Amino acid sequence: xxxxxxxxxxxxxxxxxxxxxxxxxxxxxxxxxxxxxxxxxxxxxxxxxxxxxxxxxxxxxxxxxxxxxxxxxxxxxxxxxxxxxxxxxxxxxxxxxxxxxxxxxxxxxxxxxxxxxxxxxxxxxxxxxxxxxxxxxxxxxxxxxxxxxxxxxxxxxxxxxxxxxxxxxxxxxxxxxxxxxxxxxxxxxxxxxxxxxxxxxxxxxxxxxxxxxxxxxxxxxxxxxxxxxxxxxxxxxxxxxxxxxxxxxxxxxxxxxxxxxxxxxxxxxxxxxxxxxxxxxxxxxxxxxxxxxxxxxxxxxxxxxxxxxxxxxxxxxxxxxxxxxxxxxxxxxxxx
Amino acid sequence: xxxxxxxxxxxxxxxxxxxxxxxxxxxxxxxxxxxxxxxxxxxxxxxxxxxxxxxxxxxxxxxxxxxxxxxxxxxxxxxxxxxxxxxxxxxxxxxxxxxxxxxxxxxxxxxxxxxxxxxxxxxxxxxxxxxxxxxxxxxxxxxxxxxxxxxxxxxxxxxxxxxxxxxxxxxxxxxxxxxxxxxxxxxxxxxxxxxxxxxxxxxxxxxxxxxxxxxxxxxxxxxxxxxxxxxxxxxxxxxxxxxxxxxxxxxxxxxxxxxxxxxxxxxxxxxxxxxxxxxxxxxxxxxxxxxxxxxxxxxxxxxxxxxxxxxxxxxxxxxxxxxxxxxxxxxxxxxx
DNA sequence: TTGAAAGCGTTACCAG
DNA sequence: CTGGTAACGCTTTCAA
Numbered sequence: 001x002x003x004x005x006x007x008x009x010x011x012x013x014x015x016x017x018x019x020x021x022x023x024x025x026x027x028x029x030x031x032x033x034x035x036x037x038x039x040x041x042x043x044x045x046x047x048x049x050x051x052x053x054x055x056x057x058x059x060x061x062x063x064x065x066x067x068x069x070x071x072x073x074x075x076x077x078x079x080x081x082x083x084x085x086x087x088x089x090x091x092x093x094x095x096x097x098x099x100x101x102x103x104x105x106x107x108x109x110x111x112x113x114x115x116x117x118x119x120x121x122x123x124x125x126x127x128x129x130x131x132x133x134x135x136x137x138x139x140x141x142x143x144x145x146x147x148x149x150x151x152x153x154x155x156x157x158x159x160x161x162x163x164x165x166x167x168x169x170x171x172x173x174x175x176x177x178x179x180x181x182x183x184x185x186x187x188x189x190x191x192x193x194x195x196x197x198x199x200x201x202x203x204x205x206x207x208x209x210x211x212x213x214x215x216x217x218x219x220x221x222x223x224x225x226x227x228x229x230x231x232x233x234x235x236x237x238x239x240x241x242x243x244x245x246x247x248x249x250x251x252x253x254x255x256x257x258x259x260x261x262x263x264x265x266x267x268x269x270x271x272x273x274x275x276x277x278x279x280x281x282x283x284x285x286x287x288x289x290x291x292x293x294x295x296x297x298x299x300x301x302x303x304x305x306x307x308x309x310x311x312x313x314x315x316x317x318x319x320x321x322x323x324x325x326x327x328x329x330x331x332x333x334x335x336x
Numbered sequence: 337x338x339x340x341x342x343x344x345x346x347x348x349x350x351x352x353x354x355x356x357x358x359x360x361x362x363x364x365x366x367x368x369x370x371x372x373x374x375x376x377x378x379x380x381x382x383x384x385x386x387x388x389x390x391x392x393x394x395x396x397x398x399x400x401x402x403x404x405x406x407x408x409x410x411x412x413x414x415x416x417x418x419x420x421x422x423x424x425x426x427x428x429x430x431x432x433x434x435x436x437x438x439x440x441x442x443x444x445x446x447x448x449x450x451x452x453x454x455x456x457x458x459x460x461x462x463x464x465x466x467x468x469x470x471x472x473x474x475x476x477x478x479x480x481x482x483x484x485x486x487x488x489x490x491x492x493x494x495x496x497x498x499x500x501x502x503x504x505x506x507x508x509x510x511x512x513x514x515x516x517x518x519x520x521x522x523x524x525x526x527x528x529x530x531x532x533x534x535x536x537x538x539x540x541x542x543x544x545x546x547x548x549x550x551x552x553x554x555x556x557x558x559x560x561x562x563x564x565x566x567x568x569x570x571x572x573x574x575x576x577x578x579x580x581x582x583x584x585x586x587x588x589x590x591x592x593x594x595x596x597x598x599x600x601x602x603x604x605x606x607x608x609x610x611x612x613x614x615x616x617x618x619x620x621x622x623x624x625x626x627x628x629x630x631x632x633x634x635x636x637x638x639x640x641x642x643x644x645x646x647x648x649x650x651x652x653x654x655x656x657x658x659x660x661x662x663x664x665x666x667x668x669x670x671x672x
Numbered sequence: 673t674t675g676a677a678a679g680c681g682t683t684a685c686c687a688g
Numbered sequence: 689c690t691g692g693t694a695a696c697g698c699t700t701t702c703a704a
Contacts, residue, residue, distance in 0.1 A: 003681055025683090047681080070411035091450075115385075262597075351699090353675070362700085365674090384696085
């Protein structure tokens with residue numbers, strides 16, 4: 001409970017000097033600096049965050065809003081953010097804003113308005129229009145990881161391109177009957193922006209290859225069990241079974257692989273599956289995929305945000321990362 | 337940016353009265369209360385958290401420390417905590433303290449010392465002795481979800497009993513050669529306390545049933561791929577293959593199921609597997625398991641913590657939840 | 673029932 | 689290079 005006054009007294013200086021010595025800002029003789037530091041150390045002095053915040057206007061805290069925390073991508077981004085903030089000595093306040101919940105409404109209405117942070121990172125938030133308004137009302141820098149809009153800086157992977165390359169990979173292997181699995185409006189969850197972009201990439205590729213007639217999108221929850229369920233349906237019917245599947249993400253792709261195995265459909269000889277993400281399970285299922293590294297996106301978002309906090313006039317940025325293709329053995333040429 | 341002074345001015349009262357009217361503490365005539373409220377509303381007044389904290393000593397913020405955020409159990413607990421805090425209007429500051437990292441050291445050394453929270457929830461932390469010291473130094477109420485010790489209140493499932501019932505389930509079905517899969521010291525990660533308790537429960541059951549000779553523990557990372565890897569090894573060898581497996585948790589159990597399927601070993605006719613958790617994938621794999629509901633543990637931890645914050649003299653509590661057995665079709669009597 | 677004023681623990685400005 | 693002092697925005701006695 002020692003305050004800066006105690007430290008100052010012990011070091012035989014004024015509070016002002018003690019403050020300067022400790023924070024490193026302003027002139028202090030090397031001599032007194034050492035003395036003050038020692039006093040602080042001896043007393044186990046820890047500055048009161050609230051007081052510092054009041055005086056400086058900086059909370060030393062970053063807010064993070066995301067719709068889920070239990071899905072791979074989000075958890076990874078969160079870890080990336082957390083780790084990076086740690087090196088900067090900043091705290092992280094988490095807001096779990098699940099779409100369509102009253103909790104989300106409260107977060108947007110009350111919590112964010114409190115501005116208990118110097119900046120905000122929004123991960124895959126897909127804010128509704130009025131939510132977007134509330135966000136900009138805050139008047140603090142915002143960086144979004146994934147997402148659309150030009151209000152805030154964005155860090156993301158090029159989803160459209162990733163989906164196109166995934167699709168082209170199958171086309172190059174000789175597939176024509178390629179379905180796109182996952183995403184869409186189901187059970188009240190809205191069609192996520194990323195998912196739409198990926199679907200669009202698939203569509204474009206199919207059309208460019210003259211395969212428009214084969215285009216089809218099978219909606220699902222964007223989870224592993226979700227992918228499993230619709231894949232089981234799709235693959236259960238022998239007629240109309242595609243030879244290739246582009247999944248909206250690895251979780252869905254893996255669900256499909258598990259479904260295929262259960263049905264005795266050999267992957268890749270009878271069915272090729274490609275995902276997007278490079279999920280932690282991808283290797284175990286030998287899944288060919290387009291890799292993104294969410295941790296790095298989280299880290300990049302933090303650096304970007306800190307830059308914008310330091311210089312609010314800094315222009316908005318859009319940092320698109322490139323997904324690297326990792327070919328494993330879930331894809332092959334279709335058997336004749 | 338409107339402050340309470342502005343609100344007071346607009347309502348024609350003093351700051352003191354405005355404060356009372358808004359916070360609801362102290363006498364204020366119904367009339368002025370309404371007037372103040374209206375003024376606050378009109379001005380879009382939001383109290384400054386830092387200032388409130390300085391004046392009251394309460395941060396309206398709860399800290400959460402956990403070693404992982406990307407594993408099912410932890411993510412679920414986190415959601416439970418978050419949701420409950422939301423209803424109380426409290427913020428949540430997250431500290432991701434992965435074992436053996438320098439980040440963890442910083443969290444325990446610097447971050448927690450700042451006390452930017454009114455109380456702390458430690459989830460599956462298994463703190464080392466010196467970390468435990470640092471934790472108690474903080475001087476704020478702490479509740480731990482899972483874990484040992486008597487310094488803090490605890491919310492947990494009865495792991496020992498859960499593991500015993502899982503084991504007994506297999507024994508009752510007629511199994512004798514039952515292995516315990518998962519957990520242990522591997523790759524630097526320390527033997528988690530929960531895992532040890534579950535192993536102990538398995539051991540006790542085996543011994544009580546006179547099956548001590550069959551006892552064996554196969555270590556693994558406590559993840560789905562971790563379970564897959566060791567199960568593939570274990571089951572690949574026809575001799576010495578057990579007829580039953582008790583997994584340290586559902587993730588490991590599911591990894592084992594996937595491995596068994598790949599090896600063409602029928603579950604449950606050739607191999608019974610039981611897990612603990614009721615993971616989100618459990619249903620999809622028809623896994624028999626002992627259910628715990630981490631969300632509820634998170635919620636319970638919050639309520640407990642708030643009670644201790646309100647009354648610091650409140651005695652420490654230990655809230656053991658009962659795991660319910662859910663029998664699906666991953667277990668059956670061994671074929672003769 | 674209300675208001676004035678004294679903190680809460682820092683930082684930052686302005687003299688010295 | 690250092691010290692006094694006024695903020696920062698709110699709550700909370702203490703009087704009135």
